[in-house]
């Protein structure tokens with residue numbers, strides 16, 4: 606018997622007008638592992654995730670969750686939890702109210718809401734309006750929301766964005782724990798040092814194409830992730846001395 610990968614992306618493509626956001630992306634993510642999607646700004650990471658979550662229709666190719674498109678999944682909240690944007694929160698609502706609304710929609714209990722608030726470290730702030738929340742607190746709330754339905758797959762776009770060092774370590778431990786319990790994690794990140802710590806597998810995307818995918822330890826036997834990434838991708842925003850004109854006046 607063959608079982609479908611938790612996530613399978615095959616020859617995915619999508620254009621917006623004349624912009625080819627995703628040209629040819631293929632990879633798969635497996636249970637018990639964390640996969641990090643890496644690539645420069647505009648590489649097509651978010652669009653790939655949006656296609657997986659049924660928010661954008663592919664022009665061609667497939668984005669499947671355990672063999673099904675998102676629209677075909679019965680009870681998606683119990684299968685896949687996602688955070689694409691930690692915004693979109695109502696400023697006057699508390700964290701508990703936000704989670705209670707999701708809980709009512711997916712059939713989760715108030716106990717589960719309290720458990721998630723505790724788990725993401727928002728128990729004390731749970732009854733404060735989110736207008737006073739930091740970006741990191743919003744990320745934690747968004748993660749709690751994604752976890753409410755007890756999914757086995759997590760899809761997170763830039764989840765470390767806005768977290769302080771302790772928050773980043775907390776997130777890493779959380780994602781590792783989720784994978785250790787048999788879950789599948791797909792994240793996108795620009796922070797290569799964090800990807801190197803949290804990921805089992807990486808996919809490098811550039812200009813809408815997946816250029817490389819595989820187990821991190823196998824891909825980095827002779828160079829580190831940063832060297833690998835910079836050798837594969839086209840854009841480097843850091844000027845080198847060769848292409849920098851040093852203004853002698855400003856040096857004085």
Ligand SMILES: Nc1ncnc2c1ncn2[C@@H]1O[C@H](COP(=O)(O)OP(=O)(O)OP(=O)(O)O)[C@@H](O)[C@H]1O
Pocket residue numbers: 621624625626627644645646647648649650651652653
């Ligand atoms: N709805 C849209 N309409 C028009 N262009 C879009 C749309 N969504 C994405 N794009 C374009 O598609 C390309 C890929 O965008 P995408 O957000 O997928 O990249 P990304 O890898 O997630 O980038 P970043 O790391 O900056 O978040 C970009 O050029 C972007 O401007």
